[in-house]
Structure formats: structure tokens, C-alpha cells
Amino acid sequence: MGTDQVLIQRAIEGDERALQTLWSQHSPHIDAVIRRLVGDPDLAADVAQEVWIQIFRALPTYRGESQFGTWAHRIAVNRTLNALRRSRRIAKSEADIEDDTVAVEHESERALLAASIEEAANRLSPGARTVFMMHDVEGYTHEEIARELGITPGGSKSQLFKARAKLRRLLAHVVDGLRPDTDTENVAPVF
């Protein structure tokens, strides 16, 4: 039996220390996913609390067929999308992406360059940001995105490519400043 299973079993039994350890281990990633998908920090904080409650409620159904982090990540994405649907962000996305992409002029975007992908993505419509984050950041396929969002795979692709085109303009200084095979970041040692 793996140690993670021991930890999870104790969490299922209601051991607060085990629950806290799971939260402590995984919240940096889970909360980051929620923050990326939601964008708005206040809403993200509300969603995160509900996501963690759901993860712990669902803990007895975890069978260890995948890593706990992967399993929890799926729940986080699913619950976050549900929360976004409730706030009608997703419902507006199809119309938003069309208006958004067409309306912004190339030159005016250059005057509003974003400092990071997160900042640039916040300038996309909620739907476009969701598709971009799910595909290019979280690694979902278009088929999976279509299932989660209730759209077609073709619709997912269309939104993604428009989102990428806009992000490429917003992040021109970042993308054009990079050279292939050049790592500009200092990476902390791997522990």
C-alpha cells in the first residue's frame, strides 16, 4: 500500500491532520488552476473554497487509479466550470469571443501590452480564456473541452485559435523577445 493511500485513508476517516496535509500539498496547484480559469480573484477565492469542500466530500470515491493530484485537478476544473456557468460567464462566451476578436484594433492592442500570460488572458472573453487555459495550459483535448463546456470540438478549436492570435499580439514583446531554446528564467533547484 502506498503512503499516499495511507494519508488518503486517514483523511477519509476524518483525520484533520491528514486533510490539512492533502490541502497543503495540493492547494498551490489546485488554487492556481482555479485562479487561471476564473480570472477574477474574489470569485476565484469563493470558488476555491467550494472546490476543496467538493474534493474532500468526494474523497471516499477516490480509487487510486490516477495520482491524487490528477484526480483532484479534474474535480477542480469541473467545479470551477460549474461555478462559472452559474455566474453566466460561459453562457456569454460565444457572443463575446466574436465581438472581442473583431473589435480590437491591432495598434490599440500594442498600446496595451500585457506583462504576463495571466494578465493577457484576463483580457480575453471568459469563454476564450477558459478554452485557452484548458487546452494550452491544462492540457485538455478539444473533445474533452467540448464535453465540459457543452460546445462542439470545432467551436473549441475556433475559440482557441482566435484566443492565441490575440494573446500573440498582447504578448508581442514577450514572445518576440524570446529566442528558441533559450531559458530566460532561473529555475529553483529541483527537490
Add this chain to the structure above:
Amino acid sequence: MSHLSSERLAELADSQPTIAEAEHLAACATCAAERSAHERLLSLAGDERGRLAPPLTDWSTLSARLRDEGIIATPGDETVEATTAVIPIVAPRRHRRAWLAALRVAAGIVFAAGFGALGRISAGASPAPSGREVASTLERVIGGGVDGGQGLIPSIDQQVAEFGAPFGSVDDAIATLSRSQREYDRAASFIAAHDPTAHSPEARYVFRTRLAALDEMAETSRQALSEAPTDPVLNQYYLSTLGAREVTLRQLGSVLAPGERLSRF
């Protein structure tokens, strides 16, 4: 062939061009550069997945909700039952809980002493505390009873003499232990948040050293658990070490220089 559209170039970041497109890309420096830019954007997006961020939640708020929902077991609560029998139940549940609760305090004591040792290592001192230092640590944690050959844990008579009547029941004692545990966790979080080490120029090196030590402790506990997966003492040490490791990682993340990032945790 005319230039490729921006959306088609975005699509080609992770897909193959048609033959005609490939010929155009080979001849058109502008479109080729744009395709490369989209590939770099895609790479940047992929890097986002590993990026850590400050938590959106805090344990005190979350634990209150979990307690309300019955997900965190309270002393004497028999409603939260395991649905998968991964750990063999070797003792009646109530007794096992009492045993585990007592172990939490014991682990807290030893862990406090352990952190003292880690602090000494970080400061360049000998990791082995003297007997007096151990006694002092224990005294601070459990409130006395370590001198004069009286044993590490005060007897019931000593407790009655010092604190009054003993607990009315095992549940009372467990409830007190649980409260103490929560206080211990709260205090540990507070200390971590106000750790003066974080403001020193050497903070990152101190945290890395601490992290390396905690990794070794976790690995040792993990190996022991592979042979005795239900051992409550080993489990407690392992859980405590993981908790301390995460706190240290967050502290390390807070003192990294601009542009640096934790690649994994």
C-alpha cells in the same frame, strides 16, 4: 500563395501545415517568424501549468466548513466511516482514535524538538541538543514534570495536584487534545508566517537546507511506512514532516528573487 491568416498560424503552433502551406512557410520569412512566435507562446502557456501561486483558501476557514459538514471527525463522532478498507482495523475505533490523538501530542512534542534541532543546523550549530535543552523543550511543550527523576510524563497524581481534577471521560481528554492540536497547528503557522529568517539575506539558503533535511526525514518515514503502513507513530511523523515541508516550500517561494520560480514542489 498569400500570407497565412493569424488564426491559421496560431493553429500551426501545434499542428502540421498542408503541402502548399509548408512551401509558403519555407519561402516567407514573415509567416515563418509568426509561426515560431506562436510556438513560443504555446511553450510559455505550457510553463504556466507548473507555476505555483499563493493559496486562495486558508485552512482555518476551510476546516470550519469541513467540521460543519462532518468531513472532519470530532471526538466521539462515529458517523464518519471509511468506505474503503485500505487500513486494517486492529483496534476498536474509539480506542484507536484515543491512541492517535495522544500520539499527535507526542509527535508535536518531538516535532517541536526536531524543529529546534533544524534551527540549530541552519544556524551552524551542533544538531544534537543537550539533555537540559531537551528537558527545557519538553517543559515548554507539556508544562513541566521532567526533572528530579520523575519521568517525562507527569503522573495522574501530579496532574491532579497541579491542574485539578482529571478529565471526566476519554472523550473529554480527546476533545482537549484536539483543541490543543489545532492550537499547535495555528501557532506553527503563525511562527512560520513571522519567521525572522525570511527577512535575512540568507533566507533562501536556510530554507533550502531545511527543505533538504525535511526531504530526508520524509523519505526515511516513507521507507519505514512501506514496511509498516499502519504504524501510527510512523504515520504521524510522516504527516508532520509533509506539513512542515509544505510550509517551508511556501516560505522558500516567498523569498525567491524576481524571475526565479519553483519548478516543482
